[in-house]
Amino acid sequence: MIPEELLLKYTAETKRFQKDEIIFSEKQTAHYYYQIVSGVVKMNNFNDDGKEFIQGVFYKNQSFGEPPLFIDVKYPANAVAISDSTVLALSKSNLFKLLQDNPETHLKITQSLAKRLYYKAIIASEISSQEPAHRVLRFIDYLKDDVYKVEGKYSFKVAYTRQQMADILGLRVETVIRVIKSLEKKGDVKISKRKVYR
Structure with missing residues:
Protein backbone atom coordinates (compact mmCIF):
# COMPACT_ATOMS: atom_id res chain seq x y z
CA MET A 1 0.00 0.00 0.00
CA ILE A 2 2.66 2.53 1.07
CA PRO A 3 5.85 1.89 -0.95
CA GLU A 4 8.38 0.09 1.25
CA GLU A 5 11.15 2.56 0.37
CA LEU A 6 8.95 5.41 1.62
CA LEU A 7 8.25 3.63 4.90
CA LEU A 8 11.96 2.95 5.38
CA LYS A 9 12.77 6.58 4.57
CA TYR A 10 10.55 7.56 7.50
CA THR A 11 12.40 5.09 9.78
CA ALA A 12 10.06 2.08 9.71
CA GLU A 13 11.49 -0.96 11.53
CA THR A 14 11.48 -4.49 10.13
CA LYS A 15 9.87 -6.93 12.58
CA ARG A 16 9.63 -10.71 12.21
CA PHE A 17 6.92 -12.84 13.77
CA GLN A 18 6.67 -16.61 13.95
CA LYS A 19 3.48 -18.49 13.10
CA ASP A 20 0.83 -17.95 15.84
CA GLU A 21 2.82 -15.11 17.43
CA ILE A 22 0.74 -12.16 18.65
CA ILE A 23 1.65 -8.83 17.02
CA PHE A 24 -0.65 -6.79 19.23
CA SER A 25 -3.54 -7.59 21.56
CA GLU A 26 -7.08 -6.34 21.95
CA LYS A 27 -7.32 -3.28 24.24
CA GLN A 28 -3.64 -2.34 23.76
CA THR A 29 -2.90 1.26 22.78
CA ALA A 30 -1.95 1.70 19.11
CA HIS A 31 1.56 3.07 18.58
CA TYR A 32 2.54 1.76 15.11
CA TYR A 33 1.38 1.47 11.51
CA TYR A 34 1.91 -2.12 10.33
CA GLN A 35 2.40 -3.26 6.72
CA ILE A 36 3.14 -6.83 5.63
CA VAL A 37 6.31 -7.56 3.64
CA SER A 38 5.75 -11.33 3.63
CA GLY A 39 3.44 -13.78 5.36
CA VAL A 40 -0.20 -13.61 6.46
CA VAL A 41 -1.79 -11.90 9.48
CA LYS A 42 -5.29 -12.20 10.92
CA MET A 43 -7.20 -9.92 13.26
CA ASN A 44 -9.51 -11.77 15.64
CA ASN A 45 -11.62 -11.72 18.79
CA PHE A 46 -12.97 -14.47 21.01
CA ASN A 47 -16.48 -14.58 22.45
CA ASP A 48 -17.30 -15.63 26.01
CA ASP A 49 -17.40 -19.28 24.94
CA GLY A 50 -13.91 -19.05 23.46
CA LYS A 51 -15.10 -19.17 19.82
CA GLU A 52 -12.85 -17.23 17.46
CA PHE A 53 -14.29 -14.52 15.21
CA ILE A 54 -11.92 -13.41 12.45
CA GLN A 55 -12.27 -9.71 11.64
CA GLY A 56 -10.01 -9.95 8.60
CA VAL A 57 -7.03 -11.67 7.01
CA PHE A 58 -4.21 -9.60 5.51
CA TYR A 59 -1.49 -10.43 3.00
CA LYS A 60 1.70 -9.03 1.44
CA ASN A 61 1.63 -5.25 0.88
CA GLN A 62 -1.53 -4.86 2.99
CA SER A 63 -1.71 -2.91 6.24
CA PHE A 64 -3.73 -3.75 9.34
CA GLY A 65 -4.82 -2.12 12.58
CA GLU A 66 -4.68 1.52 11.41
CA PRO A 67 -8.04 2.97 12.58
CA PRO A 68 -7.03 3.26 16.28
CA LEU A 69 -4.01 5.35 15.22
CA PHE A 70 -6.28 8.04 13.80
CA ILE A 71 -8.91 8.22 16.55
CA ASP A 72 -6.86 7.50 19.69
CA VAL A 73 -8.70 4.38 20.81
CA LYS A 74 -7.39 0.97 21.84
CA TYR A 75 -7.24 -1.98 19.44
CA PRO A 76 -10.65 -3.67 19.07
CA ALA A 77 -9.03 -7.01 18.14
CA ASN A 78 -5.83 -9.05 18.28
CA ALA A 79 -3.38 -9.31 15.38
CA VAL A 80 -1.78 -12.75 15.01
CA ALA A 81 0.66 -14.11 12.43
CA ILE A 82 -0.97 -17.02 10.56
CA SER A 83 2.41 -17.93 9.05
CA ASP A 84 5.97 -16.74 9.66
CA SER A 85 5.69 -13.07 8.71
CA THR A 86 7.84 -10.01 8.16
CA VAL A 87 6.20 -6.67 8.89
CA LEU A 88 7.28 -3.04 8.61
CA ALA A 89 6.31 -1.01 11.69
CA LEU A 90 6.26 2.78 11.53
CA SER A 91 5.65 4.90 14.61
CA LYS A 92 2.43 6.90 14.77
CA SER A 93 4.22 10.25 14.74
CA ASN A 94 6.33 9.32 11.72
CA LEU A 95 3.27 7.94 9.90
CA PHE A 96 1.50 11.27 10.33
CA LYS A 97 4.58 13.10 9.06
CA LEU A 98 4.75 10.76 6.04
CA LEU A 99 1.08 11.38 5.25
CA GLN A 100 1.42 15.15 5.60
CA ASP A 101 4.44 15.13 3.28
CA ASN A 102 2.81 12.77 0.73
CA PRO A 103 -0.86 13.68 0.08
CA GLU A 104 -1.24 11.03 -2.66
CA THR A 105 -0.34 8.33 -0.13
CA HIS A 106 -2.76 9.87 2.36
CA LEU A 107 -5.55 9.51 -0.23
CA LYS A 108 -4.66 5.84 -0.81
CA ILE A 109 -4.86 5.13 2.93
CA THR A 110 -8.26 6.85 3.08
CA GLN A 111 -9.50 4.78 0.11
CA SER A 112 -8.28 1.56 1.73
CA LEU A 113 -10.06 2.35 5.01
CA ALA A 114 -13.24 3.25 3.09
CA LYS A 115 -13.14 -0.14 1.31
CA ARG A 116 -12.86 -1.92 4.64
CA LEU A 117 -15.83 0.02 6.05
CA TYR A 118 -17.83 -0.92 2.96
CA TYR A 119 -16.87 -4.57 3.39
CA LYS A 120 -17.82 -4.55 7.09
CA ALA A 121 -21.23 -3.07 6.27
CA ILE A 122 -21.89 -5.72 3.62
CA ILE A 123 -20.75 -8.63 5.79
CA ALA A 124 -22.75 -7.38 8.79
CA SER A 125 -25.87 -7.26 6.61
CA GLU A 126 -25.21 -10.71 5.14
CA ILE A 127 -24.57 -12.34 8.54
CA SER A 128 -27.74 -10.96 10.07
CA SER A 129 -30.23 -11.76 7.33
Whole structure:
Protein backbone atom coordinates (compact mmCIF):
# COMPACT_ATOMS: atom_id res chain seq x y z
CA MET A 1 0.00 0.00 0.00
CA ILE A 2 2.66 2.53 1.07
CA PRO A 3 5.85 1.89 -0.95
CA GLU A 4 8.38 0.09 1.25
CA GLU A 5 11.15 2.56 0.37
CA LEU A 6 8.95 5.41 1.62
CA LEU A 7 8.25 3.63 4.90
CA LEU A 8 11.96 2.95 5.38
CA LYS A 9 12.77 6.58 4.57
CA TYR A 10 10.55 7.56 7.50
CA THR A 11 12.40 5.09 9.78
CA ALA A 12 10.06 2.08 9.71
CA GLU A 13 11.49 -0.96 11.53
CA THR A 14 11.48 -4.49 10.13
CA LYS A 15 9.87 -6.93 12.58
CA ARG A 16 9.63 -10.71 12.21
CA PHE A 17 6.92 -12.84 13.77
CA GLN A 18 6.67 -16.61 13.95
CA LYS A 19 3.48 -18.49 13.10
CA ASP A 20 0.83 -17.95 15.84
CA GLU A 21 2.82 -15.11 17.43
CA ILE A 22 0.74 -12.16 18.65
CA ILE A 23 1.65 -8.83 17.02
CA PHE A 24 -0.65 -6.79 19.23
CA SER A 25 -3.54 -7.59 21.56
CA GLU A 26 -7.08 -6.34 21.95
CA LYS A 27 -7.32 -3.28 24.24
CA GLN A 28 -3.64 -2.34 23.76
CA THR A 29 -2.90 1.26 22.78
CA ALA A 30 -1.95 1.70 19.11
CA HIS A 31 1.56 3.07 18.58
CA TYR A 32 2.54 1.76 15.11
CA TYR A 33 1.38 1.47 11.51
CA TYR A 34 1.91 -2.12 10.33
CA GLN A 35 2.40 -3.26 6.72
CA ILE A 36 3.14 -6.83 5.63
CA VAL A 37 6.31 -7.56 3.64
CA SER A 38 5.75 -11.33 3.63
CA GLY A 39 3.44 -13.78 5.36
CA VAL A 40 -0.20 -13.61 6.46
CA VAL A 41 -1.79 -11.90 9.48
CA LYS A 42 -5.29 -12.20 10.92
CA MET A 43 -7.20 -9.92 13.26
CA ASN A 44 -9.51 -11.77 15.64
CA ASN A 45 -11.62 -11.72 18.79
CA PHE A 46 -12.97 -14.47 21.01
CA ASN A 47 -16.48 -14.58 22.45
CA ASP A 48 -17.30 -15.63 26.01
CA ASP A 49 -17.40 -19.28 24.94
CA GLY A 50 -13.91 -19.05 23.46
CA LYS A 51 -15.10 -19.17 19.82
CA GLU A 52 -12.85 -17.23 17.46
CA PHE A 53 -14.29 -14.52 15.21
CA ILE A 54 -11.92 -13.41 12.45
CA GLN A 55 -12.27 -9.71 11.64
CA GLY A 56 -10.01 -9.95 8.60
CA VAL A 57 -7.03 -11.67 7.01
CA PHE A 58 -4.21 -9.60 5.51
CA TYR A 59 -1.49 -10.43 3.00
CA LYS A 60 1.70 -9.03 1.44
CA ASN A 61 1.63 -5.25 0.88
CA GLN A 62 -1.53 -4.86 2.99
CA SER A 63 -1.71 -2.91 6.24
CA PHE A 64 -3.73 -3.75 9.34
CA GLY A 65 -4.82 -2.12 12.58
CA GLU A 66 -4.68 1.52 11.41
CA PRO A 67 -8.04 2.97 12.58
CA PRO A 68 -7.03 3.26 16.28
CA LEU A 69 -4.01 5.35 15.22
CA PHE A 70 -6.28 8.04 13.80
CA ILE A 71 -8.91 8.22 16.55
CA ASP A 72 -6.86 7.50 19.69
CA VAL A 73 -8.70 4.38 20.81
CA LYS A 74 -7.39 0.97 21.84
CA TYR A 75 -7.24 -1.98 19.44
CA PRO A 76 -10.65 -3.67 19.07
CA ALA A 77 -9.03 -7.01 18.14
CA ASN A 78 -5.83 -9.05 18.28
CA ALA A 79 -3.38 -9.31 15.38
CA VAL A 80 -1.78 -12.75 15.01
CA ALA A 81 0.66 -14.11 12.43
CA ILE A 82 -0.97 -17.02 10.56
CA SER A 83 2.41 -17.93 9.05
CA ASP A 84 5.97 -16.74 9.66
CA SER A 85 5.69 -13.07 8.71
CA THR A 86 7.84 -10.01 8.16
CA VAL A 87 6.20 -6.67 8.89
CA LEU A 88 7.28 -3.04 8.61
CA ALA A 89 6.31 -1.01 11.69
CA LEU A 90 6.26 2.78 11.53
CA SER A 91 5.65 4.90 14.61
CA LYS A 92 2.43 6.90 14.77
CA SER A 93 4.22 10.25 14.74
CA ASN A 94 6.33 9.32 11.72
CA LEU A 95 3.27 7.94 9.90
CA PHE A 96 1.50 11.27 10.33
CA LYS A 97 4.58 13.10 9.06
CA LEU A 98 4.75 10.76 6.04
CA LEU A 99 1.08 11.38 5.25
CA GLN A 100 1.42 15.15 5.60
CA ASP A 101 4.44 15.13 3.28
CA ASN A 102 2.81 12.77 0.73
CA PRO A 103 -0.86 13.68 0.08
CA GLU A 104 -1.24 11.03 -2.66
CA THR A 105 -0.34 8.33 -0.13
CA HIS A 106 -2.76 9.87 2.36
CA LEU A 107 -5.55 9.51 -0.23
CA LYS A 108 -4.66 5.84 -0.81
CA ILE A 109 -4.86 5.13 2.93
CA THR A 110 -8.26 6.85 3.08
CA GLN A 111 -9.50 4.78 0.11
CA SER A 112 -8.28 1.56 1.73
CA LEU A 113 -10.06 2.35 5.01
CA ALA A 114 -13.24 3.25 3.09
CA LYS A 115 -13.14 -0.14 1.31
CA ARG A 116 -12.86 -1.92 4.64
CA LEU A 117 -15.83 0.02 6.05
CA TYR A 118 -17.83 -0.92 2.96
CA TYR A 119 -16.87 -4.57 3.39
CA LYS A 120 -17.82 -4.55 7.09
CA ALA A 121 -21.23 -3.07 6.27
CA ILE A 122 -21.89 -5.72 3.62
CA ILE A 123 -20.75 -8.63 5.79
CA ALA A 124 -22.75 -7.38 8.79
CA SER A 125 -25.87 -7.26 6.61
CA GLU A 126 -25.21 -10.71 5.14
CA ILE A 127 -24.57 -12.34 8.54
CA SER A 128 -27.74 -10.96 10.07
CA SER A 129 -30.23 -11.76 7.33
CA GLN A 130 -29.15 -14.26 4.70
CA GLU A 131 -28.94 -18.01 4.18
CA PRO A 132 -25.48 -19.64 4.50
CA ALA A 133 -25.07 -20.23 0.73
CA HIS A 134 -25.82 -16.58 0.01
CA ARG A 135 -23.39 -15.43 2.72
CA VAL A 136 -20.54 -17.58 1.41
CA LEU A 137 -21.06 -16.59 -2.23
CA ARG A 138 -21.43 -12.89 -1.41
CA PHE A 139 -18.22 -12.98 0.64
CA ILE A 140 -16.28 -14.65 -2.20
CA ASP A 141 -17.73 -12.22 -4.76
CA TYR A 142 -16.75 -9.28 -2.56
CA LEU A 143 -13.15 -10.53 -2.52
CA LYS A 144 -13.12 -11.24 -6.27
CA ASP A 145 -14.90 -8.10 -7.50
CA ASP A 146 -14.15 -5.41 -4.93
CA VAL A 147 -10.85 -6.33 -3.29
CA TYR A 148 -8.79 -8.10 -5.97
CA LYS A 149 -10.79 -7.00 -9.06
CA VAL A 150 -10.38 -10.31 -10.89
CA GLU A 151 -12.47 -11.00 -14.02
CA GLY A 152 -13.43 -14.27 -15.64
CA LYS A 153 -15.14 -17.46 -14.48
CA TYR A 154 -13.09 -19.62 -12.09
CA SER A 155 -10.21 -17.14 -12.36
CA PHE A 156 -10.18 -16.16 -8.68
CA LYS A 157 -8.66 -18.50 -6.09
CA VAL A 158 -10.10 -18.04 -2.60
CA ALA A 159 -7.16 -17.70 -0.20
CA TYR A 160 -9.27 -18.32 2.91
CA THR A 161 -9.63 -21.76 4.47
CA ARG A 162 -13.10 -23.16 5.14
CA GLN A 163 -12.51 -22.57 8.87
CA GLN A 164 -11.54 -18.93 8.28
CA MET A 165 -14.64 -18.34 6.15
CA ALA A 166 -16.77 -19.92 8.88
CA ASP A 167 -15.19 -17.69 11.54
CA ILE A 168 -15.69 -14.55 9.44
CA LEU A 169 -19.28 -15.34 8.45
CA GLY A 170 -20.47 -16.66 11.81
CA LEU A 171 -21.07 -20.18 10.49
CA ARG A 172 -19.94 -23.66 11.50
CA VAL A 173 -17.11 -25.06 9.39
CA GLU A 174 -19.28 -28.06 8.52
CA THR A 175 -21.86 -25.69 7.08
CA VAL A 176 -19.27 -23.91 4.93
CA ILE A 177 -17.95 -27.25 3.61
CA ARG A 178 -21.48 -28.37 2.73
CA VAL A 179 -22.34 -25.02 1.11
CA ILE A 180 -19.20 -24.99 -1.05
CA LYS A 181 -19.94 -28.53 -2.31
CA SER A 182 -23.47 -27.42 -3.14
CA LEU A 183 -22.20 -24.31 -4.95
CA GLU A 184 -19.82 -26.50 -6.96
CA LYS A 185 -22.70 -28.72 -8.08
CA LYS A 186 -24.55 -25.62 -9.30
CA GLY A 187 -21.45 -24.42 -11.19
CA ASP A 188 -21.08 -21.30 -9.03
CA VAL A 189 -17.59 -22.32 -7.89
CA LYS A 190 -14.98 -24.90 -8.89
CA ILE A 191 -12.90 -27.00 -6.49
CA SER A 192 -9.43 -28.10 -7.57
CA LYS A 193 -6.92 -29.66 -5.17
CA ARG A 194 -9.12 -28.54 -2.26
CA LYS A 195 -8.88 -24.89 -3.40
CA VAL A 196 -12.05 -22.97 -4.27
CA TYR A 197 -12.22 -20.95 -7.50
CA ARG A 198 -14.90 -18.45 -8.48
